[in-house]
Amino acid sequence: MDGLTPFVVYNLVIGVVVALELLYFLSLETAVTAYRRFVLVTVAGLVLAVIGGPVVELVAPQLVHWVHGAAALLVVFGLYDPVTNDVRRTEWARVLLNEPSRIRRPAEWMTPMDDEILGAFHGTDLVLSPAVVAFNTGYSRKEVNRRLIELEAHGFLEKVERGKYRLARRGERYLRGQLRTAPEAETETGARS
Structure with missing residues (x-):
């Protein structure tokens, strides 16, 4: 691991922080992720980009572009609906923009x-x-x-x-x-x- 430069360490730290924030968001919105798989696909792409990129850059730098490409595909498939050939505007608006200041905690019996x-x-x-x-x-x-x-x-x-x-x-x-x-x-x- 001779490529452990301050820039790579910075990328790793930022990647871990962003990944933790995304996981925290998912833990708050369990009802969303349980029934809207596109959110999980998008978040998986983001986590792969922010964590996988710097890790692969340390271990196998020649594969970093492949990891970033795979991450970009996951993000695109999460944002884009190939069935309707359109961006998932409505679905993402429901997830992110519908009353953003309020987080509801549904009871266990709720769907x-x-x-x-x-x-x-x-x-x-x-x-x-x-x-x-x-x-x-x-x-x-x-x-x-x-x-x-x-x-x-x-x-x-x-x-x-x-x-x-x-x-x-x-x-x-x-x-x-x-x-x-x-x-x-x-x-x-x-x-x-």
Whole structure:
């Protein structure tokens, strides 16, 4: 390892710090990474670039361009959807730009679908049926109905009458980031800025 220059050490340190930050981001957004694999592909490419590049530069400098090329491909495949031949703008906006100042901690029983269902109610005082929620979220009516019952049982929604729901105060607080749910038992905390 005679190529351990200050520049290489700097690259390694920066690479480790960036990789740790990316892993921290992923730990905060477990629901996102569980159902949106393109985030993992992009992050894998970034980690390969910032860690793999400097390590390969030390061990086998002739392969550094191959590692950077592989990392770039992973990042491109994470950002680009070859099926629709377009950049994943909408998906990344949901991951990064949708209420960036608030990090929600869903309860263990919650699914990513629950956030989308609650989002259909958010900002309105409307009473919605499972069919309307299913139409607006793109999920099947059967799946939505099952989740509406679960969300109502946990106090996030209130049943107005048979088959009709509205967002409860608890659900509104959860969507605003003012309600934090613990993995095993739900606990309420004050508003975070």
